[in-house]
Amino acid sequence: MLSALAQRRRFKDLTEQEILALAISSEEDDARIYRMYGKSLRAEFPASAAVFDEMAAEEDTHRERLIAEHQRRFGDVIPLIRREHVSGYYTRRPVWLVENLGIERIREEAANMERDAERFYLAAAKSTSDAGTRKLLGDLAAAEAGHNQKAVDLEHEHLTDEHIDDEAKAAHRQFVLTYVQPGLAGLMDGSVSTLAPIFATAFATEDPMTTLQVGLAASIGAGISMGFTEAASDDGQISGRGSPVKRGVATGVMTTLGGLGHALPYLIPHFWTATVIALIIVFVELWAITWIQNKYMDTPFFRAAFQVVVGGALVFAAGALIGAG
Structure with missing residues (x-):
């Protein structure tokens, strides 16, 4: 356990390429989590499942923008770096743990995910000297900050009063x-x-x-x-x-x-x-x-x-x- 902790990198020691790679893997993980939430809810709560499907698609768009930025600056080979490789980096609760706690707990966890991502992008933007990368990371921070409102908008689109009552x-x-x-x-x-x-x-x-x-x-x-x-x-x-x-x-x-x-x-x-x-x-x-x-x-x-x-x-x-x- 101690050796695993000792092998983790500190966020401030990451290169700009590694920060982009970390952002890419994080977006992949979050999209996967949202899709798993959607899958687990689809049978009983189809309207809420549609909300999480669209949130996953939004994360895919973020990932694509990050990959394009990495290709512009560093080429096609993306370093393998994930959350567990960085000391103090926010973690995600296992999907099986959250989905077993009910739909309201899933919605709360999704809101926490967006807040964590916003803080990461704000810190990442301060760590880069490239104007294009800084703008992208700042835009993504703003997007994550707006995701709670986006989730509300999606719920209004997919969840009528009748759906909410049924769920x-x-x-x-x-x-x-x-x-x-x-x-x-x-x-x-x-x-x-x-x-x-x-x-x-x-x-x-x-x-x-x-x-x-x-x-x-x-x-x-x-x-x-x-x-x-x-x-x-x-x-x-x-x-x-x-x-x-x-x-x-x-x-x-x-x-x-x-x-x-x-x-x-x-x-x-x-x-x-x-x-x-x-x-x-x-x-x-x-x-x-x-x-x-x-x-x-x-x-x-x-x-x-x-x-x-x-x-x-x-x-x-x-x-x-x-x-x-």
């Missing part, structure tokens, strides 16, 4: 299908299914440490099981529910948290204190599930409350009776 609904639907629905299923399973073993152990032993161990085992085991089951049950290609890995992680994590909520109070060595706190947490968990069902799944509040609270109460009662008996 917002599609994004919300995808969020619900990929994260909320699997996470809610996990939270319900973790909160409700672990009630019986945890409280059966609690009332049977009145030993906080034993109860905690059973609670940890039940919560973590249920999380692993639910996570793998969700991931393996549907690859998302036909159902449109999104990545099985994301859904599996959401389900597994929320299942585990649902169980741990009323298991961790048994870290307290006093049995009845721990039990009272655990019961309060169970009450909060069940009403939180009811609220999530009502807000994101459009389940009528009282029906959700009846299903979750009554079901949870029955499972708790079964565990407590078995333990006390």
Whole structure:
């Protein structure tokens, strides 16, 4: 790692030819990133995909102007120099990381890309003594500064109010299908299914440490099981529910948290204190599930409350009776 950092060039040590070469490779990378964003959005957000396609074409135009300037001054052989070869040069986040965070995050990242490019061209223009190159780099800095407005103009061209509304609904639907629905299923399973073993152990032993161990085992085991089951049950290609890995992680994590909520109070060595706190947490968990069902799944509040609270109460009662008996 240290050797790789030591081999990087400082920006101020680059020659004018290397600065042009760096600009060319950067424009190539940015065009490629915009096209990948467009590709990832095309199925669900075709209007926004068209915006990124046009932004990629704009970057291609910049690259062509830079190549022409390099040919004028230095010939056809362009040095191989990229972002990672320059110390302190701005980097780009991996496309897979950003595109997994949703359309608004992609738009925000695109705006950051344009600001980074503007700063680079301003610094590059100051580093050249050739009038033609300085003018080109200054023009590109101005173009990058204007790209945010260009993006707005493109959105107005491609995104009607109807498109924006449709895309917002599609994004919300995808969020619900990929994260909320699997996470809610996990939270319900973790909160409700672990009630019986945890409280059966609690009332049977009145030993906080034993109860905690059973609670940890039940919560973590249920999380692993639910996570793998969700991931393996549907690859998302036909159902449109999104990545099985994301859904599996959401389900597994929320299942585990649902169980741990009323298991961790048994870290307290006093049995009845721990039990009272655990019961309060169970009450909060069940009403939180009811609220999530009502807000994101459009389940009528009282029906959700009846299903979750009554079901949870029955499972708790079964565990407590078995333990006390």
